[in-house]
Amino acid sequence: MPITHGNTCISLHNVGFAYTNALVLDSVTAEIPVGDFVGIIGPNGGGKTTLLKLILGLIEPTNGQVEIFGHSAATAKTHFEIGYVPQHIAQVDFSFPATVYEVVLSGRTRRRGLFHLFNSDDQKQAEEMMDLVGISELANRPLDQLSGGQRQRVFIARALAGEPKLLILDEPSVGVDSAAEDQLDRLLRKLNQENKMTIIMVSHDVDAVIGQVRHVLCVSKTLVCHVPAPNFEKEKYLHDVYGHDTKVVEHYHI
Amino acid sequence: MLEFLAYDFMQRALGAGLVIAVIAPMIGLFLVVRRYSYLADTLAHVSLVGVALGLIARINPIISALGVAIVAAWGIERLRSSRRLFGESVLAIFLSGSLAIALLLMGANQRFNQNLFSYLFGSITTVTQWDVWLIVGLGIVALIGVLFLYKELFLVSLNEDLAAAEGLRVPALNLFMIMLAAVTIAVAMRIVGVLLIGALMVIPVTAAMQFKSSFKVTLVISVLFSIIAMVAGLLISFYLDLPTGATVVVLALLELILSGLINQTKK
Numbered sequence: 097m098p099i100t101h102g103n104t105c106i107s108l109h110n111v112g113f114a115y116t117n118a119l120v121l122d123s124v125t126a127e128i129p130v131g132d133f134v135g136i137i138g139p140n141g142g143g144k145t146t147l148l149k150l151i152l153g154l155i156e157p158t159n160g161q162v163e164i165f166g167h168s169a170a171t172a173k174t175h176f177e178i179g180y181v182p183q184h185i186a187q188v189d190f191s192f193p194a195t196v197y198e199v200v201l202s203g204r205t206r207r208r209g210l211f212h213l214f215n216s217d218d219q220k221q222a223e224e225m226m227d228l229v230g231i232s233e234l235a236n237r238p239l240d241q242l243s244g245g246q247r248q249r250v251f252i253a254r255a256l257a258g259e260p261k262l263l264i265l266d267e268p269s270v271g272v273d274s275a276a277e278d279q280l281d282r283l284l285r286k287l288n289q290e291n292k293m294t295i296i297m298v299s300h301d302v303d304a305v306i307g308q309v310r311h312v313l314c315v316s317k318t319l320v321c322h323v324p325a326p327n328f329e330k331e332k333y334l335h336d337v338y339g340h341d342t343k344v345v346e347h348y349h350i
Numbered sequence: 351m352l353e354f355l356a357y358d359f360m361q362r363a364l365g366a367g368l369v370i371a372v373i374a375p376m377i378g379l380f381l382v383v384r385r386y387s388y389l390a391d392t393l394a395h396v397s398l399v400g401v402a403l404g405l406i407a408r409i410n411p412i413i414s415a416l417g418v419a420i421v422a423a424w425g426i427e428r429l430r431s432s433r434r435l436f437g438e439s440v441l442a443i444f445l446s447g448s449l450a451i452a453l454l455l456m457g458a459n460q461r462f463n464q465n466l467f468s469y470l471f472g473s474i475t476t477v478t479q480w481d482v483w484l485i486v487g488l489g490i491v492a493l494i495g496v497l498f499l500y501k502e503l504f505l506v507s508l509n510e511d512l513a514a515a516e517g518l519r520v521p522a523l524n525l526f527m528i529m530l531a532a533v534t535i536a537v538a539m540r541i542v543g544v545l546l547i548g549a550l551m552v553i554p555v556t557a558a559m560q561f562k563s564s565f566k567v568t569l570v571i572s573v574l575f576s577i578i579a580m581v582a583g584l585l586i587s588f589y590l591d592l593p594t595g596a597t598v599v600v601l602a603l604l605e606l607i608l609s610g611l612i613n614q615t616k617k
Contacts, residue, residue: 152515175517182511192383192508194565202505206516211498238562258516 105130105165105262105294106151112159113146120146123160124319128296128311130261133288135305135312135325136298139337142316144298148266151296152180165261175206179255181248183266190239196250197235200226203257218257225253229283245276252283262294263287269304281308302330354588362482363474363541363584363594369489370538370550371580375558375572376496377534378551380527382559383507389426389528391548392441394535396422396448398544401469402455405462411469412484412536419532422448427525472543472595474584481540488537495530503527504565543595550576553602560609575605 106128113121121143128134138144149155150162153170164174203225204218226232229249234242242250248268255263265284269277285308287293299305306312312328314320316337321328354360381389397415404414426444430437456466468476496503506513506523514520531551538547558572583598 153517154511154514172517175515178515180512180515182509189383189509192565193559193563193568194504194508195563198504198565199508202501202508202512205501205505205513205518208501210502214501236564238564240562 103130104128104163105132106296107163107166108147108160109163110160111147111150111157111162113143113150113155114158119317121150121315122318124315125160126313126319126322128294128313130294131288131292133284133295133308133310134297135309136296136315137300137302137305137312137333138315138320140300142337144300144315145266147315148264148296148298151264152178176258177261179203179258179260179263181251181255181263181265181268183270190242190247192239195236195238196226196231196242197222199239199250200253200257203254205258207258221259222253222257225256228256229253230279243276244272245279248272248276248280249283256287260293262296265295265297267299268297269299269301277304284308302333306330354585359475359477360584360588362477362479364581366477366482366485367474367541367580367584368577369485370534370541371576372573373489373492373534374538374547374550375554375576376569377492377527377530378555379558379565379569379572380496380503380507381531382552382555387548387552388438388441388445390531390535390551392426392445392448393419393423393528393532394539394544394547395445395452397532397535397539398452398469399448399455400536401466401539401544402452402459402462405465406455406459410480410484412481412488412540415539416488416533416536419535420529423528423532424525427521427528431521431524468543469539470544471593472539472541472546474541474587474594477540485537485540488533492530492533492537495526495533499523499526541594542598546595546599549599549602550579553599553606554579557602557606557609560606560613562613575602575609579605 104127108124108126111121111124112119124147136144136147146155150157151164151169153174156170162169165177167173201214201218201222204214204221208214208218223232226235229252231246231249231253234246239247268280272280284295288295297305297309306325306328309325311322312325313322314333314337320336321333378390381387397419400415400418401411403418404411407414422444426440429435429440456462502518502523505516506518506520510520513523534551535547538550542550554572554575557575558568561568561571563571579598579601583601584594586592587594587597
């Protein structure tokens with residue numbers, strides 16, 4: 097059994113995962129302390145999403161253990177502690193007939209419990225979170241009348257409404273313009289520094305992640321590196337992940 | 351004006367019709383937003399097998415239809431979630447397959463033909479008092495089911511991954527929802543007819559969605575639309591001697607067209 101300390105948020109101990117016969121992730125061991133801000137990066141198909149699903153408890157590891165705040169992932173306890181923001185463009189159907197407020201309130205589902213109706217506490221929490229991420233004025237707007245950046249903040253507010261200790265975002269910069277991305281950066285930094293929220297962000301966009309997070313965790317079938325962001329060496333990472341002949345081609349986000 | 355209430359069968363039809371009008375769009379909304387509108391039609395055809403079995407075994411066809419629809423609902427959900435067949439193909443197979451089985455069962459018992467017709471297209475004159483109590487009872491079960499699990503059904507409809515990440519039991523909730531659809535169909539079959547139930551679960555909902563409101567308001571509007579179409583449909587079909595189910599559905603269609611036009615002019 098891995099020993100988890102009081103200040104450990106996520107503990108991965110020799111974690112492996114395989115679909116029927118294809119090994120996706122192998123012997124990943126890492127600890128993420130409470131209050132950290134971690135960027136999980138890696139090539140497509142390198143196991144980022146699998147690692148995310150393991151932490152969320154959507155799948156069980158084939159090997160090893162995933163613990164969240166000292167509890168095995170996928171237990172009732174860990175579901176309470178995690179706020180999840182899905183990759184919004186790909187995963188959420190925005191023609192769904194609901195308002196911003198209803199979606200944010202749905203983040204209280206688990207807290208309120210089966211067979212109970214939402215009460216004024218839930219409503220208050222949803223309103224506070226809309227205020228925190230700056231979407232209060234959009235409360236009654238239907239989902240299909242929002243910009244990419246607004247949609248994203250709706251789902252962040254939704255995740256926060258469940259009062260999590262750990263916030264997980266899947267590819268948050270996909271589908272939002274650069275102004276919205278800056279706004280997101282500021283929001284996440286505020287949540288991390290002022291609200292002491294542990295944050296994990298999965299991204300394929302290395303440059304977007306590095307300037308923002310405290311630690312970088314690279315996965316490509318296995319753990320390639322887990323270092324403080326300032327110590328991250330992009331050339332070495334690309335070499336380790338993509339092999340010898342990789343050249344860096346600069347591209348700018350306009 | 352209210353002379354129709356002098357007829358017992360109209361009182362029964364109105365009572366049963368109101369229950370159906372409330373339940374059908376409530377469950378229908380959850381099917382529509384999940385792109386599962388076709389399920390209602392499929393289960394309706396499946397329940398016809400139950401009707402045939404009920405007539406042969408001399409039990410109330412609503413009960414046997416409910417039993418068969420629930421078993422089929424479970425089977426459809428299993429096949430769909432196992433992903434061995436495309437979800438759409440599963441529905442198509444159940445729909446036409448069960449219609450064939452029902453026709454064979456009926457064909458072997460010629461004397462049921464008249465009855466079959468009344469279940470296919472609905473018939474208000476043959477609704478018994480016992481049917482009404484059954485419809486009210488099942489309707490209450492469906493209503494309580496939706497109200498108690500409203501927030502869970504909302505979340506699982508919005509996004510299954512989000513629901514699973516919160517620890518909700520997604521497969522169980524999906525099964526529950528499709529069971530509710532089975533109950534609704536058993537309830538609506540008598541009045542609206544097997545061939546038109548799907549319309550009653552989908553059209554008022556689609557009409558309500560034209561107003562781009564919240565989920566709750568969409569739900570309320572769709573129920574109102576459905577009640578209006580049902581009551582007006584019963585009366586018009588009574589006075590003009592038209593088939594009831596078809597009249598109700600055509601009225602719902604008019605509501606949809608009107609809502610669509612209003613939505614267009616707002617833009």
